[in-house]
Amino acid sequence: MQSSYQPPQLSSSLSSKLQLFISCTNLKDVDIVGYSDPFVLVEMREGSEQQWRQIGKTEVIKDNLNPAFQTSFMITYYFEKH
Ligand SMILES: [Ca+2]
Numbered sequence: 001m002q003s004s005y006q007p008p009q010l011s012s013s014l015s016s017k018l019q020l021f022i023s024c025t026n027l028k029d030v031d032i033v034g035y036s037d038p039f040v041l042v043e044m045r046e047g048s049e050q051q052w053r054q055i056g057k058t059e060v061i062k063d064n065l066n067p068a069f070q071t072s073f074m075i076t077y078y079f080e081k082h
Contacts (some may be wrong), residue, residue: 014079022058023068035063042073 022040030036039060043052058069 016077016079018075018077020073020075021069022071022073023066025066027065027067029065031063035065037062038064038067040069044075046078 020042022042024038024040027036027038037060040058042055042057044055045052055073055075056071058071061067061069
């Protein structure tokens with residue numbers, strides 16, 4: 001008798017979409033007048049990739065050394081690789 005069982009695809013079952021939210025605390029003040037105007041540049045490198053790939057950039061928040069950014073980023077997280 002032949003089995004028709006198919007093992008689940010590991011690569012798809014061990015990954016999940018994540019929504020990243022970014023905040024910072026106690027940033028350095030580099031503005032002469034007021035406080036710094038921070039933003040975050042998000043880059044990712046997956047698996048054997050050599051180059052960092054730009055995922056995106058948050059908005060600029062004026063005069064804030066403890067910013068909580070509104071912009072979020074959807075990424076795929078692979079559980080077996082980290
Ligand atoms: Ca400023």
